[in-house]
Amino acid sequence: MTEFDTGLPHVKQIQKYIVDKQEVEFKLATDDLLVGKIIWQDPACICLVDHYDQPTIIWRHALVYLKPKA
Amino acid sequence: MTEFDTGLPHVKQIQKYIVDKQEVEFKLATDDLLVGKIIWQDPACICLVDHYDQPTIIWRHALVYLKPKA
Amino acid sequence: MTEFDTGLPHVKQIQKYIVDKQEVEFKLATDDLLVGKIIWQDPACICLVDHYDQPTIIWRHALVYLKPKA
Amino acid sequence: MTEFDTGLPHVKQIQKYIVDKQEVEFKLATDDLLVGKIIWQDPACICLVDHYDQPTIIWRHALVYLKPKA
Amino acid sequence: MTEFDTGLPHVKQIQKYIVDKQEVEFKLATDDLLVGKIIWQDPACICLVDHYDQPTIIWRHALVYLKPKA
């Protein structure tokens, strides 16, 4: 997966959200909106935790967009 | 499929769910929610069994997210 | 397509359904449910026949899940 | 695209439908059903003509299933 | 992308529509129908212009089918 290279802008931005513990919002292919903090990313998935520290593993192929929560 | 590498966080987390016989919930591209225990994973699929030990083979490309059941 | 390797669990399970003439159910990306017996698989497709021996070629990229019929 | 190899069952079956001028039905990812005769296939697309010989180029990634018309 | 090869039937047909300034109709994965004239194609996208010469860049992965307008 050449599109997962730690030097790419989107990978670095997600890494910054992890370090900053930034709350973010993901829009998924099913139209779901998931809100939480990203704790890790790998070439196929991103892991989000909610307020109760419940982890959700999201597949990258199902991602539509990502925004920081205001 | 470089995104299926047994050292990746999501593959290891799924492996842990298999070993722990953790009940999990999958959201699929069709908006279905499937609940059960994962019994194996391979590069293209994940196999879930329900309370009656009925197996369901899910294609990874149809996965949206995965959560442990509370 | 490395994800089509005859040693993989999902390929072997499908092969077993073919040999056993097991009736199965496929959920597709369009939300359709197709029921029948699998007669062959190749790296891109799976062929199902219904009660009238009418063949349907299904593309793997459209597969969501597969279950044996109870 | 290794999944387009002229020796594969689904490619040969489609080739047979072309030679036989068999009327077929395609289910697409948008839930559309297209009916016609296949006139060519290439690694990315399949071309169908209707009763008025109007061609429609369908992308393989949008194919769900294919059946001969009874 | 081996499926973008200028010798393939679908690439040549699209090239012919460009040269002929043929009005065409695209069905997209979102179920939208876009009508216009194709002005260029590259391995990932196709560019369509409408009656006001407004360009729309369409991603190939979102294409379902293509027809000439009658």
Added chain:
Amino acid sequence: MTEFDTGLPHVKQIQKYIVDKQEVEFKLATDDLLVGKIIWQDPACICLVDHYDQPTIIWRHALVYLKPKA
């Protein structure tokens, strides 16, 4: 990802929209329309900012089409 090559028409057109600070409209696979200015592109994503300079990272696989705002 050979389909991300800075010499390709769609990559150059997006680069031009970045330089021109052109307001654009994206149609996404979920049927959402996002409006804003593109600030960067990489092989997997495109980043859009709205009137409040709020960034949205969009995955390319979820893109359907792109138009300049009139």
